[in-house]
Ligand SMILES: O=C(O)CCC(=O)C(=O)O
C-alpha cells in the first residue's frame with residue numbers, strides 16, 4: 001500500500017547515493033568556505049591611519065577596534081653592554097631615529113628554520129634576523145586590542161569549551177632588498193599548538209606579502225601599503241603552509257606568538273564573544289534534510305568523513321588534544337553532528353593500498369559511497385604511534401591484530417569524503433622478515449565518525465532538529 005511504502009522501506013541504492021551526494025556537496029562546500037586564517041589592523045594614535053579608522057584618537061586601550069600608542073621595543077644590545085629602546089613608528093623629527101633602527105637590526109641574529117629536528121641556516125630559503133624572547137620585550141600585547149577574542153571567534157568558532165592561550169615566540173626582521181621566507185609549515189612547539197599569530201609592527205617596507213595556504217586555497221596578507229603607520233596581524237592554523245615574499249625595501253618587523261588551545265575543562269571559562277551555535281549553520285540544515293528521510297540508513301549505520309587539517313593524532317597524548325583541538329571545517333562538522341545529539345568520535349583510519357578488497361559482498365556495496373582505495377581499518381580510539389618487530393612476510397593485518405585497537409562496525413561505514421594526502425601521520429613502523437628484512441611504515445588519517453541511529457530511534461532527534 002502506498003502509505004507504507006515511502007516511510008518504511010529503505011532507499012533504493014540510487015536514492016541512497018543521491019542523498020550521500022547531498023552530504024558530500026554540503027561537507028565540501030563547508031570545507032571550501034571554512035576559515036583557516038584571519039587578520040586585522042590596529043592604527044597608531046596620532047597618525048592619519050588612526051583618524052581615518054575611528055574619526056577620533058580618543059579610543060581607549062583595551063577596546064577592540066581602538067588605536068595603539070606607538071610600540072616600544074626593548075632589547076639586549078649584542079655587545080651586552082647596554083639595553084636598547086626603539087619606538088615604532090620612527091619619529092621622523094628625530095635625527096637619530098634611523099640610526100637607532102639600523103642599530104636594532106644589526107643586533108638581531110640570523111634566523112634559521114626547522115627541517116625535521118634540525119635547525120638549518122640557508123639564506124636562499126629564509127633571510128631574516130631574529131631575537132629570542134630572553135633578549136627583547138615589547139609594549140604591545142595582542143590581548144589589549146581584542147586580537148585573541150577575534151582569533152577565538154574566527155579560528156575556534158568560539159565553541160564553548162575552547163579558549164586560546166598565546167605565548168610570545170620570536171621577534172623577526174626581514175630587510176630589503178632580499179629578506180624572505182619560502183613556503184614552510186611551522187614546527188609545532190607542543191601538541192596543543194593550534195596556530196601562529198604574526199604581528200607586524202609599524203615600519204615602512206615594500207613587498208613581504210604573507211601568503212597562507214590550505215587545501216588549494218590561499219590568503220594573501222599584503223601589508224606594504226599601510227606598513228608605515230599601522231600594526232597589522234594575521235593568525236593561521238599550525239598545519240597551513242605559508243611563505244613571506246621578498247621584501248624589496250625597508251624593514252618588516254614582526255613579533256610572532258604561538259597559539260594553543262587551553263586545557264581548561266569544559267565550560268569553566270566564559271566565552272570571549274558570542275557563543276557559536278552549530279544549529280545556525282547551513283551544514284546543520286543539510287544533515288537535517290538527509291537524516292529526516294526515514295529510509296536513509298533506515299536500520300542505522302555509520303557516516304565517516306576525513307579531517308581536512310593535519311593533527312598529531314598518533315602522539316602519545318592525542319586523546320587529550322582531539323576533539324578539543326579540531327580546526328576550521330573539521331570543528332564545524334564535528335559540532336554539527338554533535339548538535340543532533342548523535343555519537344561522534346575522531347578515530348584513526350588506516351588504508352592498506354595494496355589490498356584488493358573482495359567486491360562480491362552486495363550488502364557492503366549498499367552502504368558504500370566514497371570508495372576508498374584499499375582495505376580500511378578503523379581504530380576504536382586514537383592510538384599512540386608504536387614500533388613492532390618480527391613479522392614474517394609483511395602481514396599488516398597481523399600487526400594490527402596484535403597491536404592496534406581495530407574497531408569493527410556491524411555495518412560498513414559510509415564514507416562521505418576521501419582523505420587528503422597531507423593529513424596522514426605515521427601510526428606505526430614494523431620490521432618484517434621475509435626473504436629480506438624490511439621496515440614498513442604505516443600511516444593513518446584522522447576521521448570524524450558518526451553513529452546514525454536506526455529510523456525508529458532517530459525520529460526524536462529529527463523532531464527536535466525540526467523545531468530549531
Ligand atoms: O612574518 C611572517 O609573516 C610569518 C613568519 C613566519 O612564517 C615564521 O616565523 O615562521
Ligand SMILES: [Fe+2]
Nearest residue numbers: 184185186242
Ligand atoms: Fe612560519
